[in-house]
Amino acid sequence: MRLFEKCPICGGNVAEKEVEKVLKGGTNTAIIRVTAEVCLHCGERLYKPDTISRFDGIRKKLSQEDVNEFELVGKTFHVA
Ligand SMILES: [Zn+2]
Numbered sequence: 001m002r003l004f005e006k007c008p009i010c011g012g013n014v015a016e017k018e019v020e021k022v023l024k025g026g027t028n029t030a031i032i033r034v035t036a037e038v039c040l041h042c043g044e045r046l047y048k049p050d051t052i053s054r055f056d057g058i059r060k061k062l063s064q065e066d067v068n069e070f071e072l073v074g075k076t077f078h079v080a
Contacts, residue, residue: 004037004046012041019045023055025062029076032058 004014014037023030032055037046047055061067 003048007039007042007044007046009044010039010042012039014039014046021045021055023058023062025059026065028062028065028067030058030062030067030070031073 006012007014016035017038018033019036019038021032021034021036023032034047034051034054036048036051038044039046061070
């Protein structure tokens with residue numbers, strides 16, 4: 001079942017793609033690969049509700065330093 005037939009922002013066609021999403025919680029950052037509907041016109045990403053709730057769970061764990069289940073890959077730097 002397609003959740004989005006058209007982009008709600010611009011009305012463009014959307015296609016299911018695998019995308020990288022950057023999630024931040026507290027001072028921690030995680031990158032997750034998920035499938036999303038991506039607008040072919042404006043690039044808007046449309047996530048399924050269960051994907052969004054997954055993001056929320058990861059953000060919460062990041063802010064609580066509950067990161068044991070995540071794989072550490074390099075460091076994140078802030079460039080002023
Ligand atoms: Zn669009």
